[in-house]
Amino acid sequence: MLRCLVASNGKLTLLAEYSSDTYSRETALGLIDQKSPLNFGLKYKFNNGVNLGGFYLYGSEAGLLVSYDLDLKNGADPSGGEESPAALVSRDIAAAKTWNQPNGTRTLEEALTVRLVDQGLLLEGYTVQQNHATLRLINTRFSSEAQALGRAARVLANSLPANVETFEITFVSAGIPTTTATIQRADLEDLEFAFNGAAASRERTQLSDASKVGREGEVEGLYPKFEYKLGPYVAPSFFDPDQPIRIEAGLSLSASYELSPGLVFSGKIQQPIIDSVSDSTRLSDSVLPHVRTDGVLYAQESDLELSYLTGEYFFRPSTNLYGRVTAGYLEQMFGGVSGELLWRPVDSRLALGAEVNYVKKRAFDGGFGFQNYEIVTGHASAYYSFGNGFHGQLDVGRYLAGDWGATVTLDREFKNGVKVGAFFTLTDASFEEFGEGSFDKGIVVEIPTTFIGGKPALSGLSQTIRPVQRDGGARLNVRNRLYDTTRDYSANAFDDQWSKFWR
Amino acid sequence: MRSLLIPALLGLVAACAPQENSSETLVDRALSFGKEGSTPVLQSIRFLAQATNDAPRLKGGIESTGIPSLAVLDTTRNGVETWLVEGGLSFALRDGVMQNTRGLKDDLMSADTSQTNAAINALRDTTVQRKMAFIGPETQTIVRTFTCEIENYGEQIATLETGSVPAVVMAETCSDATTTFGNLYWLRKTDRRVVQPRQWVSDFIGPIVLRDEPN
Numbered sequence: 001m002l003r004c005l006v007a008s009n010g011k012l013t014l015l016a017e018y019s020s021d022t023y024s025r026e027t028a029l030g031l032i033d034q035k036s037p038l039n040f041g042l043k044y045k046f047n048n049g050v051n052l053g054g055f056y057l058y059g060s061e062a063g064l065l066v067s068y069d070l071d072l073k074n075g076a077d078p079s080g081g082e083e084s085p086a087a088l089v090s091r092d093i094a095a096a097k098t099w100n101q102p103n104g105t106r107t108l109e110e111a112l113t114v115r116l117v118d119q120g121l122l123l124e125g126y127t128v129q130q131n132h133a134t135l136r137l138i139n140t141r142f143s144s145e146a147q148a149l150g151r152a153a154r155v156l157a158n159s160l161p162a163n164v165e166t167f168e169i170t171f172v173s174a175g176i177p178t179t180t181a182t183i184q185r186a187d188l189e190d191l192e193f194a195f196n197g198a199a200a201s202r203e204r205t206q207l208s209d210a211s212k213v214g215r216e217g218e219v220e221g222l223y224p225k226f227e228y229k230l231g232p233y234v235a236p237s238f239f240d241p242d243q244p245i246r247i248e249a250g251l252s253l254s255a256s257y258e259l260s261p262g263l264v265f266s267g268k269i270q271q272p273i274i275d276s277v278s279d280s281t282r283l284s285d286s287v288l289p290h291v292r293t294d295g296v297l298y299a300q301e302s303d304l305e306l307s308y309l310t311g312e313y314f315f316r317p318s319t320n321l322y323g324r325v326t327a328g329y330l331e332q333m334f335g336g337v338s339g340e341l342l343w344r345p346v347d348s349r350l351a352l353g354a355e356v357n358y359v360k361k362r363a364f365d366g367g368f369g370f371q372n373y374e375i376v377t378g379h380a381s382a383y384y385s386f387g388n389g390f391h392g393q394l395d396v397g398r399y400l401a402g403d404w405g406a407t408v409t410l411d412r413e414f415k416n417g418v419k420v421g422a423f424f425t426l427t428d429a430s431f432e433e434f435g436e437g438s439f440d441k442g443i444v445v446e447i448p449t450t451f452i453g454g455k456p457a458l459s460g461l462s463q464t465i466r467p468v469q470r471d472g473g474a475r476l477n478v479r480n481r482l483y484d485t486t487r488d489y490s491a492n493a494f495d496d497q498w499s500k501f502w503r
Numbered sequence: 504m505r506s507l508l509i510p511a512l513l514g515l516v517a518a519c520a521p522q523e524n525s526s527e528t529l530v531d532r533a534l535s536f537g538k539e540g541s542t543p544v545l546q547s548i549r550f551l552a553q554a555t556n557d558a559p560r561l562k563g564g565i566e567s568t569g570i571p572s573l574a575v576l577d578t579t580r581n582g583v584e585t586w587l588v589e590g591g592l593s594f595a596l597r598d599g600v601m602q603n604t605r606g607l608k609d610d611l612m613s614a615d616t617s618q619t620n621a622a623i624n625a626l627r628d629t630t631v632q633r634k635m636a637f638i639g640p641e642t643q644t645i646v647r648t649f650t651c652e653i654e655n656y657g658e659q660i661a662t663l664e665t666g667s668v669p670a671v672v673m674a675e676t677c678s679d680a681t682t683t684f685g686n687l688y689w690l691r692k693t694d695r696r697v698v699q700p701r702q703w704v705s706d707f708i709g710p711i712v713l714r715d716e717p718n
Contacts, residue, residue, distance in 0.1 A: 079610040080608070080638075087580070193597070195614065198612070499638050499643060
């Protein structure tokens with residue numbers, strides 16, 4: 001084969017190719033009709049990364065191609081698309097606010113609630129005692145926790161009486177306190193316009209474990225919390241030889257009822273509208289228990305399906321320890337009970353976890369029934385943050401099909417929130433027992449909305465891609481595993497994004 | 504030796520200007536920025552309150568867009584003025600020299616302009632250094648150090664919305680390994696207050712032009 005670039009001005013490229021391949025097999029199968037060994041291509045590269053191209057192949061086929069160049073390292077806007085934060089005011093101005101006056105028309109709680117919500121931060125509780133204030137909040141907006149911390153600190157500095165010197169700001173995730181940042185008000189005032197303000201403010205901020213933080217000063221009427229969401233969903237399926245991309249899309253309704261911090265009852269139902277997954281005729285030939293390869297049967301026999309219906313309890317057993325218990329219909333294919341413990345010190349790169357699950361396989365109709373398959377699975381896990389966004393994970397234990405083994409995962413999380421990772425699993429199920437593909441492996445891509453649009457948001461796109469889904473090395477898809485729920489609140493995570501503290 | 508940048512900018516602007524404005528200089532261009540005017544869009548309650556309360560105002564914007572905006576003074580603390588711009592933007596000035604911007608997507612995060620401030624206030628020709636900090640693509644802090652030539656370009660009349668003001672024009676030509684830019688400052692003769700600056704902010708944003716506005 002001889003390929004040459006005929007002409008290019010950097011934007012427009014013309015390619016020509018001479019192929020000595022006669023495609024005899026493909027021609028015999030009627031797949032292509034090769035009339036010429038010459039192939040041509042034309043591509044135009046737009047400034048925004050879109051490429052538009054056309055091709056003429058084999059002397060008999062023509063087509064168009066649209067592609068998009070995505071630089072995962074560089075987001076839309078280097079410093080972010082969010083609006084400017086409030087400038088710090090002098091203490092006498094803050095002290096003169098109506099809520100700091102004896103007969104003020106607004107309360108401090110009202111003022112903090114409004115000002116924090118304006119920043120996408122939800123107030124859980126606060127206390128003010130002499131020269132010391134505490135704040136518990138949930139960040140619903142900023143992918144950078146350091147930026148959320150900076151915004152919260154500004155709100156406190158602009159709202160509290162002049163005598164309050166020390167701020168303790170605790171981040172809450174899944175209803176439990178994770179990390180507390182202690183900041184001196186005077187340091188904020190000194191460093192707002194300092195050239196080295198970002199680095200200096202990190203030096204003067206203490207991060208500590210928040211396991212002892214209770215519910216003092218909780219906003220009245222905050223619990224129970226009820227939320228629901230109705231919207232479309234898309235669930236692609238890849239690499240079916242009969243149809244490489246299959247789509248299930250429709251409407252989903254999810255709801256959650258948080259009775260008290262960390263105690264959540266939630267559920268989700270889905271109604272497919274477009275469903276090419278159930279058109280597949282490829283049924284499982286796995287010799288292992290069918291813990292994942294009956295996906296087509298689930299698609300064919302369910303209409304309105306119950307995705308999950310669970311009760312979850314998150315708690316802090318002790319310093320550096322996190323706990324989770326989940327019970328109910330845990331995922332599409334399994335229901336039961338799942339328990340997890342995670343040891344994760346704030347300033348440690350290493351975290352260790354253990355998870356045990358007792359599950360039964362759910363009925364194909366996506367309803368409330370179960371099938372006659374149950375198992376106890378569990379893993380011991382080690383997580384390590386290597387720095388520069390690289391994270392490793394090792395899980396060792398028993399998988400859904402009863403096989404024992406280990407999964408190795410490595411991912412890189414860019415500081416703009418984009419995450420790309422890969423994993424593989426080897427178990428005592430032999431390559432022959434596993435079947436096509438020999439062992440489980442895949443890649444994971446997560447792209448936050450912030451990366452695409454520049455506006456701050458915690459939502460994004462996430463997709464795991466496997467060349468083939470088999471039954472060996474399959475783990476339970478339980479929601480809200482502790483490491484993912486808490487990893488943004490480690491000191492490393494704050495440090496990685498600290499340049500945005502003043503942003 | 505006078506920097507060649509400012510005259511070059513003047514010449515470039517003159518060469519690229521429409522024929523009917525063939526003698527337009529950078530100074531003229533900066534002075535004419537936003538003259539056509541547009542109604543400022545009040546986006547935040549604070550912005551609206553400050554505008555309503557007759558807070559000091561500036562008019563200006565990103566030079567490359569030619570779209571003028573209104574800025575109102577929000578706070579002054581530790582000698583730094585923070586100005587709010589319609590659309591959720593803000594910037595900070597110390598004696599008229601840009602210290603930071605917020606909301607521009609390629610913000611100037613902070614700046615050490617102490618030498619620049621001293622030199623332009625003294626109206627003297629000299630060489631200074633300025634440091635500017637930005638956020639890089641991996642959220643790392645990028646510090647750039649520029650060597651700047653400060654030059655007194657002499658007296659000029661600054662034509663503002665408030666009227667004509669006798670001023671002295673100070674030019675600052677800065678360069679590092681990859682970038683060269685020119686800043687201009689019109690200092691009112693009576694009190695050396697910067698009434699009209701043209702200042703480079705970042706690679707993506709370029710220069711921002713500002714001018715005193717009447718309340």
